[in-house]
Amino acid sequence: MTKITYIHADGTEQTVDAEDGESVMEAAMQNDIEGILAECGGACACATCHVYVDEAFMDKVGTPSDMEESMLEFNDYRQDNSRLSCQIKVSPALEGLKVVIPESQY
Amino acid sequence: MLDLSVNEIVVIGAGQAAIQLAHSLRAKGYEGALHLIGAEAYPPYQRPPLSKAFLKGEMEEARLYLKPASFYETKNVSLHLGTEVTGIDRDGQTVATKDGQTLPYDRLVIATGTRPRQLPELEGLDRVQVMRGIDDAKTLKDKIPDLRHVTVLGGGYIGLEAAAVLRKMGIEVTVIERMPRLLARVTGDEISAYFKSLHESHGVEILFDAEVEEFEHAGSALTGIRMQDGRVIGTDLLLVGIGVLPNQELAEAAGLEVSNGIHVDADARTNDPNIYAIGDCSFRPLEGREAPLRLESVPNAIEQAEIAACHITGKPRPGYEPPWFWSDQYDTKIQTAGLFTPHTHTVIRGDVAGGKFAVFYFAGDDFVAVDAVNDPQSFMAGKQILKAGLPLKATDLQDQTVSMMDILKSLKNQ
Numbered sequence: 283m284t285k286i287t288y289i290h291a292d293g294t295e296q297t298v299d300a301e302d303g304e305s306v307m308e309a310a311m312q313n314d315i316e317g318i319l320a321e322c323g324g325a326c327a328c329a330t331c332h333v334y335v336d337e338a339f340m341d342k343v344g345t346p347s348d349m350e351e352s353m354l355e356f357n358d359y360r361q362d363n364s365r366l367s368c369q370i371k372v373s374p375a376l377e378g379l380k381v382v383i384p385e386s387q388y
Numbered sequence: 389m390l391d392l393s394v395n396e397i398v399v400i401g402a403g404q405a406a407i408q409l410a411h412s413l414r415a416k417g418y419e420g421a422l423h424l425i426g427a428e429a430y431p432p433y434q435r436p437p438l439s440k441a442f443l444k445g446e447m448e449e450a451r452l453y454l455k456p457a458s459f460y461e462t463k464n465v466s467l468h469l470g471t472e473v474t475g476i477d478r479d480g481q482t483v484a485t486k487d488g489q490t491l492p493y494d495r496l497v498i499a500t501g502t503r504p505r506q507l508p509e510l511e512g513l514d515r516v517q518v519m520r521g522i523d524d525a526k527t528l529k530d531k532i533p534d535l536r537h538v539t540v541l542g543g544g545y546i547g548l549e550a551a552a553v554l555r556k557m558g559i560e561v562t563v564i565e566r567m568p569r570l571l572a573r574v575t576g577d578e579i580s581a582y583f584k585s586l587h588e589s590h591g592v593e594i595l596f597d598a599e600v601e602e603f604e605h606a607g608s609a610l611t612g613i614r615m616q617d618g619r620v621i622g623t624d625l626l627l628v629g630i631g632v633l634p635n636q637e638l639a640e641a642a643g644l645e646v647s648n649g650i651h652v653d654a655d656a657r658t659n660d661p662n663i664y665a666i667g668d669c670s671f672r673p674l675e676g677r678e679a680p681l682r683l684e685s686v687p688n689a690i691e692q693a694e695i696a697a698c699h700i701t702g703k704p705r706p707g708y709e710p711p712w713f714w715s716d717q718y719d720t721k722i723q724t725a726g727l728f729t730p731h732t733h734t735v736i737r738g739d740v741a742g743g744k745f746a747v748f749y750f751a752g753d754d755f756v757a758v759d760a761v762n763d764p765q766s767f768m769a770g771k772q773i774l775k776a777g778l779p780l781k782a783t784d785l786q787d788q789t790v791s792m793m794d795i796l797k798s799l800k801n802q
């Protein structure tokens with residue numbers, strides 16, 4: 283189990299115990315986190331699971347694949363720390379990870 | 389404004405559209421009773437992985453569920469599983485279930501989805517499988533170790549996805565397609581040709597213009613398929629993927645308008661103002677198209693659930709969303725936005741042989757759809773152009789050194 287905190291656009295925080303091996307999107311689904319629609323269920327096809335990753339974790343979450351990068355490129359709310367949460371795998375190295383959900387997703 | 393006299397909402401079906409509706413109704417402030425009645429034994433789940441990651445064994449069953457068990461408690465949603473609705477009484481505003489319950493409603497939402505089309509001559513035969521629910525996928529998965537050869541009847545997305553998974557496991561696969569090309573109902577010639585060579589390069593045999601003469605069986609077990617040209621395909625399993633039928637019989641019996649789906653207006657309402665129909669079972673209008681149509685996709689289920697939730701809670705109708713879809717086969721991802729019919733010509737961008745390209749469809753001057761193969765830029769740009777109704781011209785796409793991002797930007801600035 284790895285603790286992950288989802289920070290909503292209004293500043294409220296929800297911390298969940300995520301299972302290692304699942305994605306940050308799946309952990310959000312399992313805990314009914316608002317703002318992560320995940321229309322395609324993790325196929326990297328919809329970009330509705332977009333989050334901003336806490337700067338301190340940018341190295342640990344790795345770099346996006348070409349596919350993910352292209353999906354992000356077309357997101358109007360893209361920032362340097364943007365990721366698709368379905369493409370981040372939970373592991374003990376991510377203990378304490380914080381991600382912010384963009385306001386446009388509510 | 390939220391109509392305070394609405395205190396009982398019943399949803400028939402507990403699939404993708406139903407759960408999105410429940411989510412949206414609560415998010416929009418509806419506090420009354422909310423019943424989801426589903427014939428299947430499982431809580432609302434996503435079907436796309438059934439022919440992809442789940443079939444491969446890369447995804448556990450619990451991950452298919454769209455909401456955790458706690459959702460139903462905290463959001464006060466009554467989930468009636470394994471419960472089939474058998475009748476709608478529009479005058480009394482109640483629905484009846486097979487196990488003898490009667491539930492009253494102020495607003496009723498029909499979200500019954502579709503069922504696979506089956507051939508009468510295959511009824512009662514073993515070694516014949518369709519692919520719609522978790523049970524179908526589980527049955528197929530359990531049989532995999534005993535399969536040497538599978539025949540897929542119908543070259544549509546679901547059959548081809550399953551073919552790709554099975555072939556990767558070393559199983560021989562033959563696809564029987566009645567048309568001269570794959571995916572004929574959903575995409576154009578260029579994409580059909582690409583998927584033909586993709587599957588053939590992985591060793592799938594595809595028969596085109598192929599008509600079955602007879603299904604051969606020993607007792608109740610299917611053993612082979614005799615084609616009209618005389619060839620007999622010996623096979624261990626027949627996977628039938630020849631399209632679906634909307635579950636509209638309840639609506640029809642209640643006197644609602646139906647044809648290829650349950651007729652609804654732009655607010656997802658049927659001809660009874662207290663009854664809505666959403667998702668795969670609905671026959672809906674779409675902005676920019678003269679005739680209504682029935683769409684079969686997760687994004688459509690989500691969009692219509694959102695539309696119905698807005699109407700029920702008195703919120704403005706959400707903005708136009710172009711239809712879109714995705715499919716995964718081997719390492720290929722196709723994403724499509726818009727509808728390719730009718731179209732008059734296409735523009736191809738990218739590297740077809742290298743498996744990274746997009747087909748843009750035009751009807752006269754109008755851009756109507758894009759099919760993007762391993763090319764999310766073209767998909768995302770195309771989807772945004774369709775959503776905003778930007779005037780993309782075929783000539784804008786000619787110069788391939790100009791990126792889709794730059795094309796999108798210049799259209800936005802026009």
Ligand SMILES: Cc1cc2nc3c(=O)[nH]c(=O)nc-3n(C[C@H](O)[C@H](O)[C@H](O)COP(=O)(O)OP(=O)(O)OC[C@H]3O[C@@H](n4cnc5c(N)ncnc54)[C@H](O)[C@@H]3O)c2cc1C
Pocket residue numbers: 400401402403404405406425426427428434435436437438439471472473474499500501502519520521546635638666667668669683684685686687689712713714715716
């Ligand atoms: C194998 C497979 C792969 C797919 N892949 C993709 C994909 O990659 N991308 C995509 O966008 N879409 C895909 N789809 C399509 C997508 O899953 C559907 O469009 C979506 O599930 C439609 O949602 P729905 O709620 O309308 O119907 P469903 O999810 O089918 O839910 C309807 C439910 O209603 C229940 N029901 C019916 N009648 C009654 C009754 N009388 N009483 C009680 N309950 C009843 C049914 O049992 C069912 O559980 C796929 C579908 C399948 C089967």
Ligand code: FES
Pocket residue numbers: 307320321322323324325326327328329330331366367368369
């Ligand atoms: S869930 Fe669709 S891209 Fe992440």
